[in-house]
Amino acid sequence: MEEKEIQIHPFVDKRIEDYCQTFHSKQETILNELERTTHLKFLRPNMISSSWQGELLKILTQLVNPKRVLEIGTFSGYSTMCFCLSSQSDCIIDTIEAVEDYKSFLENLFLENNFAQKVNLHFGQAIDVIPRLNNSYDMIFIDADKANYPNYYSLVADKINKGGLLVADNILWYGKVAISDAKDKETLAIRKFNQMITEDNRFENVILPIRDGLMIARRV
Numbered sequence: 001m002e003e004k005e006i007q008i009h010p011f012v013d014k015r016i017e018d019y020c021q022t023f024h025s026k027q028e029t030i031l032n033e034l035e036r037t038t039h040l041k042f043l044r045p046n047m048i049s050s051s052w053q054g055e056l057l058k059i060l061t062q063l064v065n066p067k068r069v070l071e072i073g074t075f076s077g078y079s080t081m082c083f084c085l086s087s088q089s090d091c092i093i094d095t096i097e098a099v100e101d102y103k104s105f106l107e108n109l110f111l112e113n114n115f116a117q118k119v120n121l122h123f124g125q126a127i128d129v130i131p132r133l134n135n136s137y138d139m140i141f142i143d144a145d146k147a148n149y150p151n152y153y154s155l156v157a158d159k160i161n162k163g164g165l166l167v168a169d170n171i172l173w174y175g176k177v178a179i180s181d182a183k184d185k186e187t188l189a190i191r192k193f194n195q196m197i198t199e200d201n202r203f204e205n206v207i208l209p210i211r212d213g214l215m216i217a218r219r220v
């Protein structure tokens with residue numbers, strides 16, 4: 001590996017990525033519309049999970065069949081919608097977002113799609129909000145500020161039910177985790193997170209190099 005390179009991204013040949021993005025199930029019209037609206041109305045629209053990762057989140061949700069989901073990092077509600085669409089009607093999704101300006105957009109989104117009963121929107125710093133949620137979860141999705149990933153892990157690991165799933169996005173951080181020269185605070189935090197989870201014998205875990213890398217961990 002070229003240690004001087006700043007990043008290794010995409011991790012697989014672009015032609016393979018394009019092929020993978022083509023051959024997954026067709027996503028629901030509402031998700032297509034939400035992707036389009038996100039690109040029109042939101043700053044940094046590339047933060048959205050989008051269809052390749054979204055289809056995986058939906059399949060994982062169907063397999064786990066959660067009663068309760070915790071999401072850290074709502075943004076435009078795309079991954080929240082994936083949880084809504086693929087879970088039973090009595091599943092509750094707690095989702096945490098720091099930017100209160102998204103509130104009316106998100107409230108409308110869930111109301112218009114008849115998911116208002118399923119989704120609890122929590123605004124604030126996740127580090128403050130998580131300790132106030134006195135629930136256990138069958139599925140947790142970490143997708144917010146990378147420098148806090150070790151803190152999020154410490155706060156949520158005990159909240160996952162046995163057999164439940166922890167999924168974390170961006171855990172390859174454009175490949176920088178694997179380049180020893182990279183020492184920015186996000187890279188250091190994500191390396192620590194990946195190590196914490198791998199050394200924790202309460203979890204079985206694996207990394208998938210989809211988009212910016214997903215950690216999938218099952219509480220045993």
Ligand SMILES: C[S@@+](CC[C@H](N)C(=O)[O-])C[C@H]1O[C@@H](n2cnc3c(N)ncnc32)[C@H](O)[C@@H]1O
Pocket residue numbers: 047048049050072073074075076077078079080096097098099124125126127143144145148
């Ligand atoms: C990558 S986006 C989430 C994308 C969304 N999960 C999806 O799949 O489309 C990250 C979100 O986390 C939010 N965020 C960043 N730091 C946060 C914090 N400390 N607490 C709560 N939310 C935070 C950002 O405002 C942003 O909306």
